[in-house]
Amino acid sequence: MKERPILMSAPMVRAILAGRKTQTRRIMKMAKRGTGGPPFQIDGKTVCSPYGVPGDRLWVRESWRPRQASTVYYRADSYDYHHDEIRAGGTVPQWRPSIHMPRWASRITLEVVAVRVERLQEITYLESVAEGVIYDRGFEDPRDNYRSLWNVINAKRGRGWDENPWVWVIEFRRTR
Numbered sequence: 001m002k003e004r005p006i007l008m009s010a011p012m013v014r015a016i017l018a019g020r021k022t023q024t025r026r027i028m029k030m031a032k033r034g035t036g037g038p039p040f041q042i043d044g045k046t047v048c049s050p051y052g053v054p055g056d057r058l059w060v061r062e063s064w065r066p067r068q069a070s071t072v073y074y075r076a077d078s079y080d081y082h083h084d085e086i087r088a089g090g091t092v093p094q095w096r097p098s099i100h101m102p103r104w105a106s107r108i109t110l111e112v113v114a115v116r117v118e119r120l121q122e123i124t125y126l127e128s129v130a131e132g133v134i135y136d137r138g139f140e141d142p143r144d145n146y147r148s149l150w151n152v153i154n155a156k157r158g159r160g161w162d163e164n165p166w167v168w169v170i171e172f173r174r175t176r
Contacts, residue, residue: 003057003059004051004052006024006110006170008108012024012132013060013076013108015133016132020132023127023169024172025131026051026168026170027165027166028117028166028167037115040117042117042166047117051112051115052112054113054114054115055111055112057112058109058172059106059108060107061099062074062101063075063095063098064098065093070104075095109174110175111172111174113172114170115169117166117168118166119164119167120161120164121161121164123143125141125143128143129142
């Protein structure tokens with residue numbers, strides 16, 4: 001069993017904590033070869049999952065900031081500052097990006113249940129729900145809500161829904 005970090009946004013952390021999110025999709029980087037999983041053939045290239053194999057663990061990195069005595073505040077908890085947290089001079093401590101979260105500060109550990117590759121638009125109704133999206137009456141189908149979420153995160157990088165990129169689909173269960 002190997003452990004690897006995985007970045008999650010505050011809304012996705014909240015969905016994991018609420019038990020709504022049990023899978024995630026990540027854009028496949030065709031030039032980068034993973035180290036932990038069985039090989040997949042995609043467009044004539046062999047790629048391996050950078051997210052491991054069933055039984056491996058992913059520890060969630062999220063926006064955070066240290067507190068006294070090795071404790072941590074998490075951005076996903078919508079923490080409001082208390083007067084005792086304001087530094088001398090009246091400054092408020094800054095949030096640290098998830099990419100800089102050390103392992104000891106992570107509060108969520110996920111066990112990989114399955115890893116596969118597919119085109120983004122192959123996501124089903126039930127998989128959209130497993131991605132943690134909240135059904136919104138403004139959308140007929142949770143896939144529409146997921147498409148909207150995907151575009152908010154990825155379209156600015158040229159990897160929007162309409163591009164239909166290859167993605168890693170990581171199914172997981174929370175262990176901590």
